Amino acid sequence: MGALAEWLAGTQASLAIQDMLWIVPTVQTVHILAMSVVMSSMFMIGLRILNLAGGYHTMTEAARRFLPWMWWALAVNLITGLVLIIGEPWRTLNNPTFWLKMALLAVAVAAAAGFERTLRRDAGFWERRPGDRKTVRVLVATNFLLWCCVIVAGRWIAYTDVPPP
Numbered sequence: 565m566g567a568l569a570e571w572l573a574g575t576q577a578s579l580a581i582q583d584m585l586w587i588v589p590t591v592q593t594v595h596i597l598a599m600s601v602v603m604s605s606m607f608m609i610g611l612r613i614l615n616l617a618g619g620y621h622t623m624t625e626a627a628r629r630f631l632p633w634m635w636w637a638l639a640v641n642l643i644t645g646l647v648l649i650i651g652e653p654w655r656t657l658n659n660p661t662f663w664l665k666m667a668l669l670a671v672a673v674a675a676a677a678g679f680e681r682t683l684r685r686d687a688g689f690w691e692r693r694p695g696d697r698k699t700v701r702v703l704v705a706t707n708f709l710l711w712c713c714v715i716v717a718g719r720w721i722a723y724t725d726v727p728p729p
């Protein structure tokens with residue numbers, strides 16, 4: 565990864581991001597705003613599954629309302645994340661915490677896609693008071709925890725010692 569980081573740091577795009585000091589803080593701000601949209605839509609769906617909020621919506625209606633926000637916000641996270649990687653490649657590509665975050669994120673996104681697929685296949689599964697089932701409660705709690713771990717890892721990237729370029 566060191567060679568890729570070194571090559572990226574020498575590209576025009578990276579040099580431009582490094583020179584214009586307003587880009588990284590602005591992009592990080594958009595990254596954090598998008599992350600809050602991901603988290604709130606995930607929380608709302610989780611609370612609906614547990615029958616703690618939004619009970620006047622069917623599960624399909626709740627998913628139709630919140631999932632698009634999550635997928636679009638994740639796309640913004642991907643684009644802003646790529647800009648941050650191009651701008652400061654040595655800070656991320658050689659950073660074990662960054663790769664931990666990406667691994668956690670892959671699991672969290674796969675879980676969200678899996679949920680959407682099960683809902684499409686059998687909306688009834690999620691309508692028969694899912695919150696009453698212990699497994700579902702454990703799944704929802706684990707999913708909350710997973711997304712929180714993505715955030716902690718994201719924040720910890722800056723505090724992980726990475727060998728200088």
Ligand code: HEM
Binds near residue numbers: 596603646
């Ligand atoms: C979709 C792909 C994503 C990529 C490629 C990505 C990449 C990055 C990068 C490169 C940083 C900057 C790290 C640094 O230099 O300190 C960062 C920061 C961060 N990311 Fe992501 N990220 C993604 C998605 C997410 C998601 C979905 C969340 C939360 C749900 C998240 C939460 C954070 C947090 C909390 C920070 C620290 C922000 C700060 O303190 O300024 N990221 N991310």
